[in-house]
Amino acid sequence: MTTTADTPQTPEATAPSQGKPGGGLRGRLDSLPKPVRWAVLALLVAGAYLLPYAADVPVLGPQLVTEGIDWASALFNVSYFVLLALGLNVVVGFAGLLDLGYVGFYAVGAYTVALLASGDSVFGTKWTWLATIPIAIAIALFSGLILGWPTLRLRGDYLAIVTLGFAEIIRITADSTPDFLRGDQGFTGIPHPPGTFSDGTPVFGVRDATPYFWLGVTIIIIVVLALRNLERSRVGRSWLAIREDEEAAEVMGVRTVKYKLWAFAIGACVGGLGGVLFAGQNGFVNSAMFQLQLSILVLAGVVMGGSGNMAGAILGGALISYIPDRLRGTQILDRDAYEYRYLLFGVIIILIMIFRPQGLIPSRRRALELKDRAREVAPQ
Amino acid sequence: MSEPHTESTEWDDETSRQRVDEPIPTTIGVPHERSSAGAGPAPVPGGAALLEVDNVTLRFGGVTALDGVSFTIRQGEIFGLIGPNGAGKTTCFNAMTGIYRPTDGEIRFTGKRVTGLRKYEITSMGIARTFQNIRLFPEMTALENVMVGADAHHKTSVLGALFRLPRHRREEAQGREKSLRLLEFVGIRHRAGHVARNLSYGEQRRLEIARALATDPKLLCLDEPAAGFNPAEKEDLLQLIRRVRDTGVTVLLIEHDMRLVMGVTDRIAVLEFGRKIAEGTPAEVRDDPKVIAAYLGVPADAA
Amino acid sequence: MNFSNLFSQFGELTVTGLAQGAIIALFALGYTLVYGVLRLINFAHSEVFTVGAFTAVLTWGAFGLDQDSRTPGLGGFVGYLLIGLLVAAAASAATAVVIELVAYRPLRRRNAPPLAFLITAIGASIAISEFVGVLTHRNNKGVPRLLTQEPVFRIADGRVTNLQILIVVVALAMMIGLDFFINRTRLGRGIRAVSQNPDSAALMGVNKNRVISLVFLLGGLMAGVAAIMYLLKIGNVRYDNGLYLGVEAFSAAVLGGIGNLRGALLGGFVLGVFENYVSGLFGTQWHSVGAFVLLVVLLMFRPTGLLGESLGRARA
Numbered sequence: 001m002t003t004t005a006d007t008p009q010t011p012e013a014t015a016p017s018q019g020k021p022g023g024g025l026r027g028r029l030d031s032l033p034k035p036v037r038w039a040v041l042a043l044l045v046a047g048a049y050l051l052p053y054a055a056d057v058p059v060l061g062p063q064l065v066t067e068g069i070d071w072a073s074a075l076f077n078v079s080y081f082v083l084l085a086l087g088l089n090v091v092v093g094f095a096g097l098l099d100l101g102y103v104g105f106y107a108v109g110a111y112t113v114a115l116l117a118s119g120d121s122v123f124g125t126k127w128t129w130l131a132t133i134p135i136a137i138a139i140a141l142f143s144g145l146i147l148g149w150p151t152l153r154l155r156g157d158y159l160a161i162v163t164l165g166f167a168e169i170i171r172i173t174a175d176s177t178p179d180f181l182r183g184d185q186g187f188t189g190i191p192h193p194p195g196t197f198s199d200g201t202p203v204f205g206v207r208d209a210t211p212y213f214w215l216g217v218t219i220i221i222i223v224v225l226a227l228r229n230l231e232r233s234r235v236g237r238s239w240l241a242i243r244e245d246e247e248a249a250e251v252m253g254v255r256t257v258k259y260k261l262w263a264f265a266i267g268a269c270v271g272g273l274g275g276v277l278f279a280g281q282n283g284f285v286n287s288a289m290f291q292l293q294l295s296i297l298v299l300a301g302v303v304m305g306g307s308g309n310m311a312g313a314i315l316g317g318a319l320i321s322y323i324p325d326r327l328r329g330t331q332i333l334d335r336d337a338y339e340y341r342y343l344l345f346g347v348i349i350i351l352i353m354i355f356r357p358q359g360l361i362p363s364r365r366r367a368l369e370l371k372d373r374a375r376e377v378a379p380q
Numbered sequence: 381m382s383e384p385h386t387e388s389t390e391w392d393d394e395t396s397r398q399r400v401d402e403p404i405p406t407t408i409g410v411p412h413e414r415s416s417a418g419a420g421p422a423p424v425p426g427g428a429a430l431l432e433v434d435n436v437t438l439r440f441g442g443v444t445a446l447d448g449v450s451f452t453i454r455q456g457e458i459f460g461l462i463g464p465n466g467a468g469k470t471t472c473f474n475a476m477t478g479i480y481r482p483t484d485g486e487i488r489f490t491g492k493r494v495t496g497l498r499k500y501e502i503t504s505m506g507i508a509r510t511f512q513n514i515r516l517f518p519e520m521t522a523l524e525n526v527m528v529g530a531d532a533h534h535k536t537s538v539l540g541a542l543f544r545l546p547r548h549r550r551e552e553a554q555g556r557e558k559s560l561r562l563l564e565f566v567g568i569r570h571r572a573g574h575v576a577r578n579l580s581y582g583e584q585r586r587l588e589i590a591r592a593l594a595t596d597p598k599l600l601c602l603d604e605p606a607a608g609f610n611p612a613e614k615e616d617l618l619q620l621i622r623r624v625r626d627t628g629v630t631v632l633l634i635e636h637d638m639r640l641v642m643g644v645t646d647r648i649a650v651l652e653f654g655r656k657i658a659e660g661t662p663a664e665v666r667d668d669p670k671v672i673a674a675y676l677g678v679p680a681d682a683a
Numbered sequence: 684m685n686f687s688n689l690f691s692q693f694g695e696l697t698v699t700g701l702a703q704g705a706i707i708a709l710f711a712l713g714y715t716l717v718y719g720v721l722r723l724i725n726f727a728h729s730e731v732f733t734v735g736a737f738t739a740v741l742t743w744g745a746f747g748l749d750q751d752s753r754t755p756g757l758g759g760f761v762g763y764l765l766i767g768l769l770v771a772a773a774a775s776a777a778t779a780v781v782i783e784l785v786a787y788r789p790l791r792r793r794n795a796p797p798l799a800f801l802i803t804a805i806g807a808s809i810a811i812s813e814f815v816g817v818l819t820h821r822n823n824k825g826v827p828r829l830l831t832q833e834p835v836f837r838i839a840d841g842r843v844t845n846l847q848i849l850i851v852v853v854a855l856a857m858m859i860g861l862d863f864f865i866n867r868t869r870l871g872r873g874i875r876a877v878s879q880n881p882d883s884a885a886l887m888g889v890n891k892n893r894v895i896s897l898v899f900l901l902g903g904l905m906a907g908v909a910a911i912m913y914l915l916k917i918g919n920v921r922y923d924n925g926l927y928l929g930v931e932a933f934s935a936a937v938l939g940g941i942g943n944l945r946g947a948l949l950g951g952f953v954l955g956v957f958e959n960y961v962s963g964l965f966g967t968q969w970h971s972v973g974a975f976v977l978l979v980v981l982l983m984f985r986p987t988g989l990l991g992e993s994l995g996r997a998r999a
Contacts, residue, residue, distance in 0.1 A: 098801050150983050157724050165975035176968040233541030234531040241528045244517035253503035253532025253595050262538050296809050343813035349806025353799055354789045
């Protein structure tokens with residue numbers, strides 16, 4: 001082992017948050033000096049903001065953009081799926097709690113916006129989109145606590161079924177309360193985010209989804225920064241410890257129920273934020289949008305990207321949205337390929353779990369582990 | 381630091397009650413000066429009681445795993461709990477650290493009841509443990525494993541971490557510093573950045589001790605820490621245990637290996653079939669006919 | 684809330700609830716059997732049911748029966764029922780065994796963590812149900828009317844139909860058969876041995892993999908029979924019916940005490956009846972909400988279910 005020997009005097013050299021050179025993309029990125037690393041990240045972020053113009057890139061661009069749905073809308077879809085995957089990754093990836101009802105929080109976020117801002121709402125408050133955000137997040141967080149409080153004391157494998165039940169209760173409630181959550185009929189006229197150009201046209205209109213995508217990317221960056229702070233703290237360590245060995249964690253002084261609740265609540269906040277974003281763009285919310293399968297799709301994204309690491313969650317979340325959208329318009333057996341998305345991702349979940357359980361982007365720790373193994377195989 | 385224990389020949393009420401048929405005086409290791417900080421009146425002369433196991437019985441269904449076991453661990457000593465396989469050592473251990481709840485009886489730590497507390501509460505009172513079958517957090521680095529232990533006494537939580545408040549950063553830096561020191565202390569500082577799973581068996585055992593020490597325990601409970609070690613490694617471990625004690629931490633050692641126990645402990649309690657059959661200094665226990673019988677006639681120090 | 688509705692139809696709701704509960708109980712056995720041996724929630728068990736149901740509908744279709752064909756006579760009914768039971772049980776059992784082989788066995792070989800099994804199970808579940816969904820264009824599929832439902836007798840104000848009697852009798856018969864198999868036969872002893880202590884069972888010469896396959900097969904058989912009862916009762920089927928009924932069946936298994944065969948039976952009946960009362964009180968769309976609330980409340984106060992987890996090993 002040489003890495004620590006290189007700089008034995010600085011604790012940072014061995015600090016987990018610094019990562020270490022290793023195989024794969026992640027390893028290569030981590031091995032770069034700090035300024036270079038920041039430059040690469042800045043480029044990635046800039047690239048994300050420029051994605052709407054991908055079609056103008058010669059050769060590659062036309063391959064990348066979607067055909068069955070306009071490119072900006074497809075990108076916007078990616079942005080809220082990435083948010084959902086990031087949130088679910090906190091619950092499943094960090095804390096190791098299987099939440100099968102994650103869409104429930106997404107629904108809570110979207111419905112809160114609808115109830116407070118849509119003209120169809122019984123409340124008739126007609127708030128602006130912006131004003132609903134804190135309330136929506138607070139209610140999502142609260143619903144996470146309500147669900148977690150009784151259930152997180154249960155044995156881990158019951159949690160899956162209870163969370164699934166929670167999401168179903170929300171969907172059924174939405175379906176069965178024509179006066180309150182308006183079932184299939186839904187809420188129309190949900191206001192868009194604020195802002196107008198100098199000529200008076202709104203920034204967030206109905207034609208072009210590009211500004212919504214930029215808004216989505218911005219929210220994602222804020223969420224990633226916040227989650228990164230948590231991941232590299234006592235909170236993140238507690239989550240991982242719970243995931244690895246709950247009893248040992250508690251014996252080491254981790255207040256397991258408290259931190260599991262936090263994982264739930266934070267995951268719920270991010271999911272709710274996804275709902276807020278979606279409602280603000282779509283302008284319409286109804287009960288058909290929150291099917292059980294959607295929770296499983298997001299789970300597929302987290303698992304596929306690499307459970308427990310945010311780069312993986314971002315990639316996975318993007319893929320579960322992008323691949324079906326890219327396939328839209330392609331006919332397979334007389335059906336639009338988009339129809340097959342759940343089937344496709346169901347199969348992908350199985351294949352990933354059997355052949356590459358660490359996902360497409362292994363977590364930093366996984367990378368460390370694999371590198372150590374490689375070293376054992378090929379001694380220096 | 382020199383061996384701090386001198387011998388005295390006072391009666392141990394606790395022990396004599398258990399062994400009415402065998403009124404052999406037991407000796408008591410006199411603990412450190414600093415150990416007098418303990419709360420509550422000492423029930424036995426010679427040292428403040430740190431952990432009192434008081435008539436503890438534990439049943440699983442029809443099986444009685446512990447039957448009225450009592451002993452007292454005093455501050456500053458290395459206390460051994462031994463017995464043949466299935467004697468109830470680990471069960472007793474688990475009862476002390478909150479994994480099992482005694483059916484009857486009580487466990488007190490610095491005079492306060494431990495029975496019925498949650499595991500993390502027991503940890504914050506100052507009892508730390510290692511596991512017989514190593515239970516690290518395998519995919520976290522060695523440093524992170526220790527930091528989880530150090531976090532036990534930290535105050536910041538989600539908000540502090542989210543906004544990187546000054547207290548959070550201070551605690552984070554202190555925790556890291558302390559954890560690296562502890563890794564140094566157990567001798568695996570150079571492995572800090574490696575995931576626990578990839579550490580060698582011996583390193584994992586040491587890491588567990590470092591992680592437990594990070595919770596600032598008054599009492600460190602080691603559950604068969606030498607299992608699977610070769611003689612040289614065992615010798616290193618003995619050194620480590622002594623060094624731990626020399627920092628002022630009381631040690632409870634559960635062991636199978638009599639030689640190891642005899643070499644390092646100040647006092648020993650012997651369990652057989654869930655009952656305590658003897659208690660005393662290593663020399664006394666070694667010569668106790670009941671103990672010899674329990675180990676199937678083989679002299680306790682097979683060496 | 685409609686209390687007068689609940690009271691005026693109390694007998695009716697109870698009787699239909701028992702019939703519904705019998706189906707749920709049969710379905711629940713698969714969860715309980717697998718959990719008893721593997722400590723695994725086999726999420727894909729719901730699709731074992733779905734495959735059985737659609738195979739039966741297709742088979743009846745091959746005999747020229749569809750939802751518009753005339754109801755056959757008693758002989759025809761018995762014949763078609765037996766054919767349906769056979770193909771559904773066979774298809775379900777085969778599906779269950781294949782799921783075990785493809786999705787779980789590779790993970791077991793690798794000693795994967797429990798979460799990995801759950802996630803794989805969900806993948807398998809969604810893949811199969813979507814496969815059926817795509818094949819059937821996500822439409823309701825009508826089921827031939829094999830039996831004219833008519834009341835046979837009344838208990839209090841509740842009419843009891845011939846179909847309800849059939850469902851409860853078949854469910855009880857399957858249950859008794861299974862109980863006998865597990866408790867009285869050599870293969871059954873193997874199952875009990877593995878469920879109590881997999882390691883020592885292996886030492887005693889029990890082939891663990893064979894026992895596991897057997898358990899999946901038995902659960903599949905029960906789900907296949909449940910599927911036929913469901914088709915007779917409901918009269919149509921959709922690709923995602925299994926998914927939703929599966930959640931109820933799993934709840935029933937947990938309610939009774941997962942890993943405990945008699946618990947699954949009790950749990951099924953309790954859940955079926957309770958759901959029906961909720962339907963009577965609030966409206967049918969709320970019945971599964973009632974099931975979930977019952978489950979959560981029960982788990983909070985009695986985490987091992989009504990009858991405890993007796994088939995499973997004692998937990999320290």
